[in-house]
Amino acid sequence: MNTVLVTGANRGIGLEYCRQLQARGDRVIAVCRTASPDLQALAAAGLRIEAGIDLSHAAAPGDLAGRLAGTTLHTLILNAGVLENNRLESLEPQSLRRQFEVNALAPLLLTQGLLPHLQAGSKLVLMTSRMGSIDDNTSGGSFGYRMSKVALNMAGRSLAIDLKPRSIAVAILHPGLVRTRMINFNPQGITPEEAVRGLLARIDGLTLETSGTFWHANGEVLPW
Numbered sequence: 001m002n003t004v005l006v007t008g009a010n011r012g013i014g015l016e017y018c019r020q021l022q023a024r025g026d027r028v029i030a031v032c033r034t035a036s037p038d039l040q041a042l043a044a045a046g047l048r049i050e051a052g053i054d055l056s057h058a059a060a061p062g063d064l065a066g067r068l069a070g071t072t073l074h075t076l077i078l079n080a081g082v083l084e085n086n087r088l089e090s091l092e093p094q095s096l097r098r099q100f101e102v103n104a105l106a107p108l109l110l111t112q113g114l115l116p117h118l119q120a121g122s123k124l125v126l127m128t129s130r131m132g133s134i135d136d137n138t139s140g141g142s143f144g145y146r147m148s149k150v151a152l153n154m155a156g157r158s159l160a161i162d163l164k165p166r167s168i169a170v171a172i173l174h175p176g177l178v179r180t181r182m183i184n185f186n187p188q189g190i191t192p193e194e195a196v197r198g199l200l201a202r203i204d205g206l207t208l209e210t211s212g213t214f215w216h217a218n219g220e221v222l223p224w
């Protein structure tokens with residue numbers, strides 16, 4: 001049985017990852033700040049919740065690693081993220097820093113902290129965004145979010161190279177436009193169910209040969 005850890009598990013795409021992974025028989029460790037009733041309902045069916053982990057806190061990787069003593073992770077899905085509206089006219093350094101901490105620094109530092117829990121054949125999944133594609137940026141703005149996801153993409157490429165000798169593959173995944181609180185449940189988005197079906201297909205198909213690729217959940221390879 002595979003053990004999969006998911007961050008940002010209490011709602012949105014992270015919660016749906018937990019649902020689909022648990023439904024197919026994986027052992028799921030759901031990491032969050034506060035467990036939602038939806039997540040608690042999954043715990044009643046065997047999912048393990050690790051709550052009280054704020055990824056903007058420097059202590060988070062060590063705290064989580066300590067709680068995982070003796071646990072091997074077959075897949076590590078670093079999904080938690082934050083999107084704040086940063087327009088050029090009203091930039092707030094605190095907001096820019098917060099997005100960098102949660103979207104870029106936390107996934108890298110969590111990977112470092114949880115590395116002893118990964119083994120040859122484990123997979124690392126970074127949930128990025130097409131908004132972190134420089135080539136694809138035709139609408140501007142969203143400075144903190146875009147810049148932090150570009151940084152995450154670069155971390156993902158370096159991790160793919162650095163982790164290859166350990167036989168750990170890395171996926172850098174964009175879920176599509178997904179109807180979650182992050183985008184105010186925009187009705188133009190696809191459902192989390194549909195997005196996660198595609199994301200899991202990418203993760204299942206990930207190999208060391210394809211490690212470090214920037215994919216859309218629908219299988220399209222995205223430009224940097």
Ligand SMILES: NC(=O)c1ccc[n+]([C@@H]2O[C@H](COP(=O)([O-])OP(=O)(O)OC[C@H]3O[C@@H](n4cnc5c(N)ncnc54)[C@H](OP(=O)(O)O)[C@@H]3O)[C@@H](O)[C@H]2O)c1
Pocket residue numbers: 007008009010011012013014032033034053054055056079080081082102127128129130174175176177178179180181182183189
């Ligand atoms: N939805 C989309 O259209 C879309 C598109 C492209 C990429 N993505 C990416 O997909 C991922 C999931 O997004 P989503 O749509 O599911 O967003 P969401 O519904 O807003 O959920 C965000 C998750 O991240 C967690 N989180 C935020 N800050 C945190 C922190 N400091 N410490 C711990 N957890 C924190 C939230 O926990 P709390 O409830 O505690 O805040 C929540 O569980 C993100 O990385 C996002 O950038 C989403």
